[in-house]
Amino acid sequence: MESEHPTPPNRDPHLWKQAQARVGFKQHFRSYVFVNILVWTIYLVLTFGVDRRIGIFPWPLFMTLGWGFGLLAHYVRVYRSGDGPDAVEREYQRLQNQGR
Structure with missing residues (x-):
């Protein structure tokens, strides 16, 4: 995936890419x-305002849950992924510290 903004001079490319990913998640x-x-506001207005028969089933739930799973996957990819270029170095340091 090509980054939206090229890495400025004197910046760590890995950190720049990570910063872009985090900003993307926050926008998402x-x-x-x-x-x-x-x-949900539209649903509640239709349920308790205009026509009470429309709001029998909470139809926004499908969008909230479906998109929520996608958002959770995005969060895990951006904040919890241990497969970055530093993963081997972090694991090595962890193992080295255990040996002391």
């Missing part, structure tokens, strides 16, 4: 929250 999270608030 904000979109998720905003859209869910909007959709």
